[in-house]
Amino acid sequence: xxxxxxxxxxxxxxxxxxxxxxxxxxxxxxxxxxxxxxxxxxxxxxxxxxxxxxxxxxxxxxxxxxxxxxxxxxxxxxxxxxxxxxxxxxxxxxxxxxxxxxxxxxxxxxxxxxxxxxxxxxxxxxxxxxxxxxxxxxxxxxxxxxxxxxxxxxxxxxxxxxxxxxxxxxxxxxxxxxxxxxxxxxxxxxxxxxxxxxxxxxxxxxxxxxxxxxxxxxxxxxxxxxxxxxxxxxxx
Numbered sequence: 001x002x003x004x005x006x007x008x009x010x011x012x013x014x015x016x017x018x019x020x021x022x023x024x025x026x027x028x029x030x031x032x033x034x035x036x037x038x039x040x041x042x043x044x045x046x047x048x049x050x051x052x053x054x055x056x057x058x059x060x061x062x063x064x065x066x067x068x069x070x071x072x073x074x075x076x077x078x079x080x081x082x083x084x085x086x087x088x089x090x091x092x093x094x095x096x097x098x099x100x101x102x103x104x105x106x107x108x109x110x111x112x113x114x115x116x117x118x119x120x121x122x123x124x125x126x127x128x129x130x131x132x133x134x135x136x137x138x139x140x141x142x143x144x145x146x147x148x149x150x151x152x153x154x155x156x157x158x159x160x161x162x163x164x165x166x167x168x169x170x171x172x173x174x175x176x177x178x179x180x181x182x183x184x185x186x187x188x189x190x191x192x193x194x195x196x197x198x199x200x201x202x203x204x205x206x207x208x209x210x211x212x213x214x215x216x217x218x219x220x221x222x223x224x225x226x227x228x229x230x231x232x233x234x235x236x
Contacts, residue, residue: 043178060106061105062104066103069101103133105132108178123146124145124148125145174192178219
């Protein structure tokens with residue numbers, strides 16, 4: 001139905017590995033260096049995960065951050081007729097580049113599910129992320145899942161301690177990674193063509209990507225009340 005996004009689901013394990021490689025680029029080194037750095041990079045120590053239902057909220061405010069975006073046609077635009085009543089072709093709905101869009105605020109809500117271990121699911125966490133763009137005049141949302149990751153792409157195996165959450169949207173909806181800033185309880189968030197929506201439904205779909213691997217959004221731990229809108233977004 002949505003040919004722009006694609007119909008084939010990307011393997012979750014390959015997605016984790018790819019996001020881990022990009023996280024290594026963000027550090028300027030391979031994930032194996034995170035292992036040798038010790039427990040000050042371990043992400044599990046700063047995110048509650050004692051039992052399913054544990055929650056965490058992170059947020060950051062920015063004055064000089066920007067990302068490249070694409071605006072994708074809405075479902076209604078993609079389903080409109082390809083010709084008028086007289087058979088004259090109509091212009092096809094296409095994506096539109098939106099470079100260098102300002103970002104003033106990012107919030108990340110995490111809910112621990114233990115899904116991988118308990119139910120053989122893809123995720124360890126459900127996530128909801130909100131990006132506020134004053135240049136667009138919109139708040140963008142995305143919701144999907146994350147998994148602990150410490151993938152060493154040189155040795156092609158997981159290492160300890162895991163230093164990030166690799167998060168993605170199935171069916172090539174892009175992703176993001178939340179990497180612990182060594183020695184702190186803060187996260188660096190990086191976007192990798194993450195598909196996001198404006199509003200609860202409709203309003204267009206936006207693909208959000210940082211300009212380069214080192215463009216990070218630093219998020220600090222916040223009270224759950226700061227993520228109230230994220231918890232309520234698109235709930236059934």
